[in-house]
Amino acid sequence: xxxxxxxxxxxxxxxxxxxxxxxxxxxxxxxxxxxxxxxxxxxxxxxxxxxxxxxxxxxxxxxxxxxxxxxxxxxxxxxxxxxxxxxxxxxxxxxxxxxxxxxxxxxxxxxxxxxxxxxxxxxxxxxxxxxxxxxxxxxxxxxxxxxxxxxxxxxxxxxxxxxxxxxxxxxxxxxxxxxxxxxxxxxxxxxxxxxxxxxxxxxxxxxxxxxxxx
Numbered sequence: 001x002x003x004x005x006x007x008x009x010x011x012x013x014x015x016x017x018x019x020x021x022x023x024x025x026x027x028x029x030x031x032x033x034x035x036x037x038x039x040x041x042x043x044x045x046x047x048x049x050x051x052x053x054x055x056x057x058x059x060x061x062x063x064x065x066x067x068x069x070x071x072x073x074x075x076x077x078x079x080x081x082x083x084x085x086x087x088x089x090x091x092x093x094x095x096x097x098x099x100x101x102x103x104x105x106x107x108x109x110x111x112x113x114x115x116x117x118x119x120x121x122x123x124x125x126x127x128x129x130x131x132x133x134x135x136x137x138x139x140x141x142x143x144x145x146x147x148x149x150x151x152x153x154x155x156x157x158x159x160x161x162x163x164x165x166x167x168x169x170x171x172x173x174x175x176x177x178x179x180x181x182x183x184x185x186x187x188x189x190x191x192x193x194x195x196x197x198x199x200x201x202x203x204x205x206x207x208x209x210x211x212x213x214x
Contacts, residue, residue, distance in 0.1 A: 002100070002108050003020075003110070004107060007113030016202075020082055026079055029071060029082065034068070035053075065092075073103075083096075088183070090186050108192070109194060114196065119199055120169070125166050125169060127161075131155060133150060133153040
């Protein structure tokens, strides 16, 4: 089963992808993580990506498609994959479809995690993590049992991501909507687009996803 999860930062794609990995044996393919791993590998393709990124340029679609193609040929992806962060444009979506077709594969579902922008800003700007063990908390939704003390490790230092501020989050949301809006009709026309309520409780979202996947 091959999926794409669409949703802005903070929509919960990572959390749901991890659950699908655990329950269905799928592999999450984050293009950002894959690019970093590719560069670190020192392969010819990795060297090419490194030079492009070092020059401050965007990695071209052809290289990203080739990277995904090589990754899904690996044995651990035999049960299927969850793409995160790609495609972002209609051209990328079309190139992905053609590459999969060449392998006799297809996308089974493209699932949009719909969010309320204002609520998502609150969700993201309120989150922080234990500096020692990395456990995540939230000012409103998930505080430590003892104020200022991590439930998991007892640490007393916490940190926030530098880009988890309201202005940056709003910019990232605007970028997501601008980039993703054009590919929704592309997948809707192909009959593979579904949506879930990304603002619902984590377990509820998991239930919605499983209902779609069958």
